[in-house]
Amino acid sequence: MAEPAAAPAPAAIATRGLNLWYGDFQALFDVNLHVKQGIITSLIGPSGCGKSTLLRSCNRINERLGYVRTTGSIEILGQDIYAPEVELVQVRKQVGMVFQRPNPLPLSIRDNVSFGHRLHARGHRVSRSRKEELVEDSLRKVLLWDSVKDRLDTLATELSLEEQQKLCIARLLPVKPAVLLMDEPCSALDPKGTAAVEELIWELRGEFTILIVTHNMAQARRASEETVFMLIGKLIEHGRTEDVFLNPQHRQTADYIEGRYG
Amino acid sequence: MTGTAAPLFAGTSLNARDRKIEWLVRALLGLMTALLILPVVIIMALLVVEGGPVISWEFLTTPPVDGMTAGGILPALVGTVWLVVVALIASVPVGVAAAVYLSEYAPDNWLTRAINLAIINLAGVPSIVHALFGVGAFVLFFRFGTSILAASLTLAVMTLPVVIVSTRESLQAVPRAFREACWNMGATRWQTIRRIVLPNALSGILTGIILEVSRTSGETAPIMFTGAAFFLPFLPQGVLDQTMAMSLHLFVITTQVPDAPEALPFGVALVLISMVLAMNALSIAFRVYVRGRKKW
Numbered sequence: 402m403a404e405p406a407a408a409p410a411p412a413a414i415a416t417r418g419l420n421l422w423y424g425d426f427q428a429l430f431d432v433n434l435h436v437k438q439g440i441i442t443s444l445i446g447p448s449g450c451g452k453s454t455l456l457r458s459c460n461r462i463n464e465r466l467g468y469v470r471t472t473g474s475i476e477i478l479g480q481d482i483y484a485p486e487v488e489l490v491q492v493r494k495q496v497g498m499v500f501q502r503p504n505p506l507p508l509s510i511r512d513n514v515s516f517g518h519r520l521h522a523r524g525h526r527v528s529r530s531r532k533e534e535l536v537e538d539s540l541r542k543v544l545l546w547d548s549v550k551d552r553l554d555t556l557a558t559e560l561s562l563e564e565q566q567k568l569c570i571a572r573l574l575p576v577k578p579a580v581l582l583m584d585e586p587c588s589a590l591d592p593k594g595t596a597a598v599e600e601l602i603w604e605l606r607g608e609f610t611i612l613i614v615t616h617n618m619a620q621a622r623r624a625s626e627e628t629v630f631m632l633i634g635k636l637i638e639h640g641r642t643e644d645v646f647l648n649p650q651h652r653q654t655a656d657y658i659e660g661r662y663g
Numbered sequence: 664m665t666g667t668a669a670p671l672f673a674g675t676s677l678n679a680r681d682r683k684i685e686w687l688v689r690a691l692l693g694l695m696t697a698l699l700i701l702p703v704v705i706i707m708a709l710l711v712v713e714g715g716p717v718i719s720w721e722f723l724t725t726p727p728v729d730g731m732t733a734g735g736i737l738p739a740l741v742g743t744v745w746l747v748v749v750a751l752i753a754s755v756p757v758g759v760a761a762a763v764y765l766s767e768y769a770p771d772n773w774l775t776r777a778i779n780l781a782i783i784n785l786a787g788v789p790s791i792v793h794a795l796f797g798v799g800a801f802v803l804f805f806r807f808g809t810s811i812l813a814a815s816l817t818l819a820v821m822t823l824p825v826v827i828v829s830t831r832e833s834l835q836a837v838p839r840a841f842r843e844a845c846w847n848m849g850a851t852r853w854q855t856i857r858r859i860v861l862p863n864a865l866s867g868i869l870t871g872i873i874l875e876v877s878r879t880s881g882e883t884a885p886i887m888f889t890g891a892a893f894f895l896p897f898l899p900q901g902v903l904d905q906t907m908a909m910s911l912h913l914f915v916i917t918t919q920v921p922d923a924p925e926a927l928p929f930g931v932a933l934v935l936i937s938m939v940l941a942m943n944a945l946s947i948a949f950r951v952y953v954r955g956r957k958k959w
Contacts, residue, residue: 462846468771493849504840506859516858517848569844576848 411479413438413580413610414459418473421454421463428454430634431473436627438478438579441602441611443625443642445618447663451634452614456582459612460496461489478579494521497573499583503565505557505572510549513557513568514539518575535575543571544601563594567601581605583613587620599624618658622646630654710936714929722930726896731916732923736931741898742811742906743938746886747879749815749902750822755872757819758826765827766834767856786824790884793821797889812902814890821885822875829874833867834860866953873946877939883910893919909935 414436421429428451436442444452457463458475461482474481482492494517505513514536518527536553540546545567549560557568566586573581583602587595602611603624615621621628621642628645630638630653638645638654649655657663721735728734769775797817807813837860845855892905893915899906913935917928 460847462843490849490851493847498843498847500840500843502840504838504844506841506844507863516845517850520848520850520854573848 411438412436412476413478414612415476415479416455416458416473417476419455419458419475420472421451421458422470424468428634429458429471432634432636434629434636434639436610436612438610439607440626441606441613441624442627442629443621444612444614444629444631445616445621445657446631446637447657448616449633450631452631453584455631456584456612456614457498459580459582460493460498462493462498494576495578496580496582497576497578499566499569499573499581499586501585502589503562503569505560505565505568507556507558509554510540510557510560510568511536511553514572515575517572521576539571539574540568542574542605543567544597544604545571561594563590563597566590566594566598570601570605578609580610580612583611585614585616588616595620618646630657632657707936710929710933713926714931714933717926717930718933723934727894727912728896730922731894731912731920732927736909736912736934738896738898739907739909739912739931740934742891743880743909743935745811745899745902745906746815746818746890746908747876749811750818750879751872751876753816754819754823754826754875758823759830759868761823762827762830762834763856763861766831767852767860782824782827786828788821790821790882793817794885794888796820797885802889807903809888809892809905810890810903811899811906812890814886814906814908815902817885817889818879818882821882822879825878826871826875829871830864830868833864833871836867837863866950870946870950873942873949877942877946880938880942881910881935883908883914887911909938 412435414434416432416434419429419432419434420427432451432455434455444456446452454463458471459477459482463469463471471483474483476482477492477496480487506516508516515532518532518535537546537550540549545564548564557565560568566589570581570586586602587598590598599620602613605611606626613621613625625642627640628642629636630645630649630651632653638649638651640650645654646658649658723735723740724737725735726738727736765775765779769778794817797813797820801807801813801816802809805813807816841859841863842855845859850858886908890905891908891911893911895905895907909931913928913931916923916931
């Protein structure tokens with residue numbers, strides 16, 4: 402297991418003094434987050450505490466809503482993603498996102514996986530066998546290949562929710578992201594599906610930096626290496642998962658973990 | 664304890680009253696629905712009974728003769744097809760493009776909302792006002808003269824708001840999750856629209872267009888001063904010709920030709936309404952077909 406304290410790698414995600422408003426409502430207050438590369442960090446806190454907002458800021462998907470305003474900075478792999486020379490499409494390639502509800506595109510399984518690659522491989526001829534290889538590699542990596550290899554041309558929306566969610570992770574891989582943002586990726590799944598997707602996320606650590614928002618404290622505890630606790634738009638505590646759960650430094654964290662509110 | 668205790672869950676007089684009201688309301692609402700269907704049934708029956716005997720292959724394929732008291736309706740039939748097709752060529756690209764812009768690109772601010780409101784209001788402008796606009800703009804200002812082009816453009820302007828609204832609604836029926844999925848793989852807006860949004864909205868867009876066709880083919884006022892002729896027993900050769908049209912022909916033989924046989928207008932109306940119904944049926948069949956294949 403990666404020892405978080407060991408190698409001082411540059412932060413995968415670093416925010417400095419991040420404030421965010423939806424219209425007049427301030428959702429984030431002076432957030433200074435520092436997510437280390439190659440590990441799983443979970444983001445916990447009661448509903449409405451800004452965890453999803455923070456997550457969605459990290460690939461600037463929030464700004465599709467015209468009334469969002471941010472101050473402060475967000476750096477991904479050391480690069481300020483609001484810098485003028487930054488191309489939004491390149492940010493999104495590096496920072497993939499998995500949603501609460503699996504959202505496979507209404508295409509075949511194969512086309513879902515190769516969609517991102519097709520978008521970005523324009524101009525280069527990619528051989529058919531290379532494409533097949535990409536699809537297979539991605540599906541293998543999410544532990545889905547064996548169950549779908551004989552029906553790659555069926556609609557992805559016909560898969561079970563668990564399979565859909567795995568597919569949603571698989572389709573990010575051909576674009577070669579460095580960071581995966583996951584917004585409660587298991588909350589629509591049954592316990593078996595949750596276990597399978599958690600196992601997959603655990604498999605992917607090291608290769609990707611994973612930031613996962615979860616409502617489920619047990620999940621944060623068993624499936625992440627570091628934990629960030631947020632409350633009403635503020636980052637309260639960030640530490641190794643064991644430390645946050647066994648020896649929280651803040652009263653609010655302790656109360657939340659013990660289930661006094663939330 | 665009395666011997667005749669009411670059984671558990673027994674109804675009260677209040678329940679009986681509520682049930683009576685329930686029955687009355689249901690009957691009333693049902694009656695209104697029947698009232699709604701009645702005119703449609705009567706109109707169709709009347710047209711089939713009165714106009715049916717007039718319809719023949721010859722009726723559909725020959726021009727009117729004897730001061731429009733006999734013969735067929737070919738020029739009007741062909742003219743209506745011309746008018747509708749040219750109107751579609753003009754209105755569909757503009758309408759769909761505008762709807763895509765409004766739905767996918769325009770920021771949600773007061774200007775966009777004002778434009779949306781204006782479009783809805785435009786759909787409510789009486790067709791005779793569009794007709795006058797058509798005369799001023801296309802016939803006189805652009806010097807198209809009274810022609811298929813001027814009439815079709817007038818129809819296009821009139822149907823544009825409805826095309827925009829129906830297209831925008833189909834676009835917005837495509838789940839936002841699909842768009843977010845695309846954006847998160849680094850797709851641009853246009854890539855998202857072209858690969859995901861448009862293909863999934865297509866059935867709705869086409870349905871809207873087909874319904875427009877059926878509406879356009881029955882319009883009279885907008886074409887009356889801009890391109891449709893009273894009597895012109897030739898087929899149009901191009902968009903700068905005038906033409907006869909079904910709707911105006913019906914108006915003319917009903918009101919302007921005193922000695923036309925009584926069955927004739929019924930026959931024309933039957934053909935016109937059959938065209939419209941066929942179009943609507945096509946649109947419904949298409950929608951059912953596409954919806955059957957859609958899995959979300």
